[in-house]
Amino acid sequence: MSKNGLIIFTRIPEAGKTKTRLQSKLSKEECANLHKCFLKDIYDIFVNLNDIDIIICHTEEGDLNILKNIFYKENLYIKQCGNNLNEKMYNAIKEVLSLKYDKCVLIGTDIPEINKDDIINAFNLLNNNDFVFGASYDGGYYLVGMKEANDIIFKSGSGNLKDIINIVEANNLKYGLTNKKHDIDEYEDLIDLSKRININDNKLKNTKIFLKEIEVI
Secondary structure, eight states: OOSEEEEEEEOOOOTTSSOGGGTTTSOHHHHHHHHHHHHHHHHHHHTTOTTEEEEEEEOSSSOHHHHHHHSOSOOEEEEOOSSSHHHHHHHHHHHHHTTTOSEEEEEOSSOTTOOHHHHHHHHHHTTSOSEEEEEBTTSSEEEEEESSOOGGGTTTOOOOHHHHHHHHHHTTOOEEEOOOBOOOOSHHHHHHHHHHOOTTSSTTHHHHHHHHHTTOO
16 A cells, blocks of 8 residues: 555546536537546546555445546545535545555646656655646646545635635645646637647547547547
């Protein structure tokens, strides 16, 4: 068991239950397949990182075997629990830290361009900080980490990173920031992603294949 726990926080990618804001342009099945591609690419980046255990935190609804087919190695699976997103994220972090991990980092799955250096940096930043965040360009965050379960950043209900940082600073706590990333929620985000992708490298291979199939690239 490693001292670092990385939570991949995700829905089970079933048609009609994920990436719903893309359904104006993509079918429900295509939305689910896009989510699967994001998950596969993210997992391929992190699966062989040293000293980091991967924990899959998933929604209750859906066929868990879908995730087990994507995350092909032995992983710990935990269910999301809580009345809203903030509660679910806090409860996931609290549960993982209760398993005797020294540090916990949670990431969403709408950031396909995340890389291993972002995660390594996040865990390193926790050496000297109470929290670590990864900012997204839409004003929110795609990554949050801590060493001790602390719900102070979740109580406000805000998903705005500036609001959360204000709370951290008001309580004389320290935080670090990883690289800013693009969140893929709307179809325009997907188009922008296709323009940033280098078709000649090995990154995002599953996502690139899918985007070619739906003629986005």
